[in-house]
Amino acid sequence: MSDQNAASEKDSVTGRTTTGHEWDGLKELNTPLPKWWFWTFVATCVWGAGYAIAYPSVPWLTTYFPGVLGYSQREAVTADVRALEAQRAGVMQKLKAVPLEEVRKDEALYAVAMTAGRIAFAENCRACHGAGGEGRPGYPALAGDAWIWGGKLADIQHSITYGIRSAHPEARVSQMPRFGADGLLKAEEIDQVTDYVMGFYKPDAPALPGAAKGATIYAENCAACHGDKGEGKREVGGPALRSGVHLYGDTRAAVRAQIANPRLGVMPAWNTRLDEATIRAVTLYVHGLGGGE
C-alpha cells in the first residue's frame, strides 16, 4: 500500500493506522487478512482454472472449448436415458406378456403401466381427447362412461391399436347414411325423426310435434344400428341415443345436422406409431380414467 503513509492516519483510540477510507466519518482500520485466507483464495482460483481446463468452459462463437476430460452433458443424458430404457425393458416386456385383466393385480406393474400410459396419452391422445380425457364435440370423452365401441379393456385396446375408420383392415368402421345430403329422407321426414330422437335425449321434456311420425321413420331407418329404444349397438358401432352423453352436441339443430349430413370422426391406427407395451399401458390408463367397464 504505497499511498498508505500519505492518505492514512493514526486512529487515536486503537493507535493503529487507518486505510484512509472514510464513510460519513467512519474510518476503516488497516487490518491485514490472515495469510491462510489468502492462500485459500489462491487455492480456489487454482481449482477454478483447473475446472475450466478439465470441463467444457469457454464459449467460442459457433462452438466451445470441450475440456480435456471430454465430458459432455448431452452424452451423459443419452447414456442415462439408455440405461433407463434397459432398466425398463424387463417390466415393459412383462406388461406385454401379462393379460390386461391381470395387470391390476400386480401393484408394481400396474403403477408402471399407469405412468407409462399417462405419459403416452399426454403425448399422443390429448390433442383430440383432452388432457384428462374429457373430450370435446366430435371427439369422445374417455373419462366418461359412454362408449361407442365398448369400454372393456379388450375393446379399448382394439380401438387404439387399429383406430376408427383408419383404413386399417381391422379398424372399427361404422357408416351412417347421409339421409339429407343423399336424399334418402325428405327434409320434413328428417324434422320428424329429429323430433323423435330428441325424446331420447330429453325424456322429461314434452314430446315434440313430429315425434309420432318420426317413430315410424326411426324404426325403418335407424333402429338397426341405434337400437329399437335408442340404446345403441356396440357391435356395429351405433352410438346410444338414449343417453346423457352425445358426441356432436344435444341441441335439436345438432341432432338434425347429424342426421342430414353426418360427420364421421377418424382415429388413426396407433400400432404404426406406438409399440404394443405402450398401447397396453394407454389402454389401462384410459380404462382407469373413470369410465372403464
Added chain:
Amino acid sequence: MAKFGDQASMSKIGKPPQPATGEEVPASDVQLYADRVRVYPRSVHGIARNIKWAILVLCLVVYYVTPWIRWDRGEGRPNQAILLDMAHERFYIFGLTYWPDDIYLLTGALILAAVGLFLVTSLAGRVWCGYACPQTVWTDLFMWVERLIEGDRNARMKRDAAPASLDKAWRKLAKHAAWVAIAFWTGGAWIMYYVDAPTVTVQFWTGQASREVCFFTALFTVFTYVLAGWAREQVCTYMCPWPRFQASMLDEQSFIVTYQKWRGEPRGKGRRDAEGRVAGEKLGDCIDCNACVNVCPTGIDIRDGVQLSCINCGLCVDACNEIMTKAGRPKWLILWDTLARQDAKAQGRHEAIHLLRPRTLIYVTALLLATSVMGGALAMRSHVNLSVLHDRAPLFVKVRDGSIRNAYTLKVSNKTDMPASFSLVLGGLPGGAMALSDEAENRQPALKLDVPRDAIGTFRVLVYGTPTRLADGSQKVGFMLRNTATGESTEVSSVFMGPAK
C-alpha cells in the same frame, strides 16, 4: 495503494515488516496479510475450567452415545431412539415420528434455539461460544490430547522452536494420529444419526457401507480434524458470523468476563506492600504476569476490554485468581460483571444488577410465545391428515344417466403405528354418491378407506351428483374423514363443478 499482486505488497507475505525509524508501527499495520500468531494455551485450574470440563464431557457423551439408544417402535420399524431417516422421509425422536409436513416444528425448534441464544447472550454474554459450541468443545478436547502428548505451554513452545528430533517427531505423529482417530469417531457418530447405528457400524467395517455413508464419514472426519486441530480460534475470529452480530445482543448490563481496570491499573511487576506500593510507587493489583493471556484459547488480552475474539470462557478468571492468591491480593481481579457496574465501581459507587431490561423482557416474551405456540402445535398435531385435490382436467364429466361426475385425488395420511380404517362421507351435495375409480359403478353414500400404518393412502374418488343450482359452475362440498377405531376426524372442503346453469 499498491495493486494486488504488486511485487512490493506480495513480498510482504511471510517477511517481517521493517520498523519505521523512530516511531514503532504495529506489525498489523504494515502487512497486507498477517502471519498467524500461534496460540499455546497453558493449562489452568478453577471454577470456569471445571464448568467447561463438565459441559464438555456432557456434550461429548450425549453426542457419541445418543445414536446407540434403542426405542421399541414395533415390528418392522426402526428401533433407534433418535433417527433422522432421510431415505424414508421420517424423523424419529423417541416416541415421536415426524413427517415431512411437520417441518414447521423444526422451524419452530430453530426459532426457539435462536431466541434462547439471544436471551442467554444478553444476560451472560457469549457463554455459548465459551462452553457449548461444538467448535469450542472439540477444540478443547483436541487441546487436552495435545497437552497429554506434547506437554503444557512452555514445553510445547520450546519443542516447536527446537530443531527436528526423534522426540519431536514421535510426539507430533502421536498427536495427529490421536486427533485423526477422534475426528474419525466424530464423523462416524454423525452418520449414525441418519442410519441405524449398529447396522452401519457392521457395514462400515465389513466394507459394505454405501458411498454416501463413506463420503459423509470422511467429510466430517476431515472437517473435525482441520477445524479442531488446526483452525481453532481462526474459526471463531474469521469464519463464524456469530461474533460479528453478538454485539447487538450485548449491552452494558450483560454479565461478561471483565478485567477490573480501576483495581488493576496501573499495572506493574513486584510484590506490593500493605499500601499497595512497589518501591514507593502506588500500583494497581495487576502484576502484569500475562497469565490471563497465556491461558486464553484465542490468544487475546482481556485487559484490552471486550473484544471480537473473546469467547467469554472465563479461563483468564481462573488464571488470575491463581496468581492473585499467590501474590497475596484479593481474588477476582478478572471476573464476570457488567460494564455498567464496572463504571460505577471505578467511581466508587455501587450499581445494582439489572436482569429485567426491555431487551431481556422482549426475548423472554418471544421465547414464551414461541414455546407455547410450539407446544400447542405439537400437542394438537393431528394423526389424521386428509388432502383433497380436485382433478384439473377434466373439471367434470357428464355420464350416461345425465348426472355430473367430478373426480378428486384424496391423500389420507396415517401417522400412527397401527393400520387404520377410515370412513369417508360427502357433505353439501344432496343425492350425491361416491365411488373409487377402480370400481366406478359401485356408487355409495360413504366409502371405507384402509391405510397401512405410517403411510399415505392415495385414492381417486369419483363423485356423482345432479346439482340443481350451479350458478357460477361450482358449489362447495365437504369431505369428512373419520378414523373408525379412534373416532379422530377431519373435514376438508372442496368444490363440485359442472356446466354453469
